[in-house]
Amino acid sequence: MAIATETRSEIIEAPQINDIRYDWTRAEVAALFEMPFNDLIFRAQTTHRRYFDPNQVQMSTLLSVKTGGCIEDCAYCPQSARYETGVRAEKLMAVGAVLTEARRAKDAGATRYCMGAAWRSPKDHDLDGICAMIEGVRELGMETCVTLGMLTEKQTARLRDAGLDYYNHNIDTSEEYYGKIITTRTYQDRLETLALVRDAGINVCCGGIVGMGEARDDRVGMLLTLANFPEHPESVPINMLVRVAGTPVESTPDLDPFEFIRMIAAARIMMPASVVRLSAGRETMSDEVQALCFLAGANSIFVGPKLLTTDNPERDRDNKLFDQLGIAPMPA
Ligand code: SAM
Ligand code: DTB
Numbered sequence: 001m002a003i004a005t006e007t008r009s010e011i012i013e014a015p016q017i018n019d020i021r022y023d024w025t026r027a028e029v030a031a032l033f034e035m036p037f038n039d040l041i042f043r044a045q046t047t048h049r050r051y052f053d054p055n056q057v058q059m060s061t062l063l064s065v066k067t068g069g070c071i072e073d074c075a076y077c078p079q080s081a082r083y084e085t086g087v088r089a090e091k092l093m094a095v096g097a098v099l100t101e102a103r104r105a106k107d108a109g110a111t112r113y114c115m116g117a118a119w120r121s122p123k124d125h126d127l128d129g130i131c132a133m134i135e136g137v138r139e140l141g142m143e144t145c146v147t148l149g150m151l152t153e154k155q156t157a158r159l160r161d162a163g164l165d166y167y168n169h170n171i172d173t174s175e176e177y178y179g180k181i182i183t184t185r186t187y188q189d190r191l192e193t194l195a196l197v198r199d200a201g202i203n204v205c206c207g208g209i210v211g212m213g214e215a216r217d218d219r220v221g222m223l224l225t226l227a228n229f230p231e232h233p234e235s236v237p238i239n240m241l242v243r244v245a246g247t248p249v250e251s252t253p254d255l256d257p258f259e260f261i262r263m264i265a266a267a268r269i270m271m272p273a274s275v276v277r278l279s280a281g282r283e284t285m286s287d288e289v290q291a292l293c294f295l296a297g298a299n300s301i302f303v304g305p306k307l308l309t310t311d312n313p314e315r316d317r318d319n320k321l322f323d324q325l326g327i328a329p330m331p332a
């Protein structure tokens with residue numbers, strides 16, 4: 001049945017101004033997911049254009065500075081010591097080696113360097129090396145982001161003082177589905193670290209993963225949590241699960257790509273001024289799906305052949321796609 005014209009324009013045009021809100025209801029978010037696809041994408045793209053250049057995408061590069069051997073049981077993660085995934089446990093990298101990689105990423109056009117460590121939480125002495133990495137990457141003129149697990153207040157202060165721009169700590173999924181994915185730390189633990197990061201004055205990078213067998217209502221719930229924080233995360237990574245052999249979620253059925261695009265569009269509408277990151281999962285995504293993600297408001301990607309331990313598209317493929325779409329890298 002066709003929707004009446006007035007209803008259609010209400011849906012599309014309703015929040016034209018003051019669209020940065022922190023009071024989303026579950027029903028409103030569920031209604032976004034149920035919109036006709038074209039209406040949803042139109043509204044997301046309209047919102048996107050009020051805050052960003054629609055033809056620019058931010059480029060970050062990731063490096064795993066401490067790989068594998070993690071004591072946590074995150075069901076998606078190749079770095080958990082509990083699963084046989086073929087990822088070997090390594091020590092924290094030397095600062096010089098990290099800076100060599102960062103320089104290479106900068107030369108290849110990345111403006112943000114993101115360093116990840118497979119820790120439940122860092123020890124205080126681990127931060128000596130991490131802070132030196134942050135200082136070194138900043139001296140190269142790149143923005144810095146780290147993801148190290150749970151933090152204490154003292155640790156957030158040290159990271160801020162080292163000049164850290166962003167801290168990535170994901171809620172991963174809805175509060176309701178969370179217990180199916182991780183049992184070794186709670187949703188509340190995550191919220192506490194996020195609050196400490198925010199209070200320290202560091203930009204928050206927080207999102208999650210879809211395609212882990214969750215229901216649409218869980219995707220709605222995850223976005224509700226993110227958009228109803230006292231401040232929106234400045235950066236919102238939406239990861240498509242990379243199914244890694246040996247992890248408990250390795251046989252999860254494919255998520256409908258249109259549902260993934262809806263997730264990006266809903267994130268864009270709910271957090272209009274945040275950078276929405278099309279994160280893990282691009283390696284197996286068609287160029288057409290990626291183009292629809294950009295149309296839906298995604299404006300950041302990871303570039304370089306590796307994420308942390310899994311594959312990411314080669315630069316030639318990304319450069320070609322940017323050319324085909326007339327997309328330029330977002331300046332820092
Ligand atoms: N150990 C730290 C932590 O868990 O907070 C930092 C690194 S952890 C690998 C960073 C994030 O990567 C996770 O929260 C998760 O959202 C994402 N991630 C890990 N494995 C993934 C996979 N197989 N597919 C998609 N995203 C994944
Ligand atoms: C995020 O949300 N996605 C990135 C980054 N933050 C650290 C990590 C994706 C990891 C994918 C699995 C891997 O390569 O190990």
Ligand code: SF4
Pocket residue numbers: 070071072073074077078079080117118119120149
């Ligand atoms: Fe460890 Fe982070 Fe992987 Fe969880 S996501 S197992 S905490 S490295």
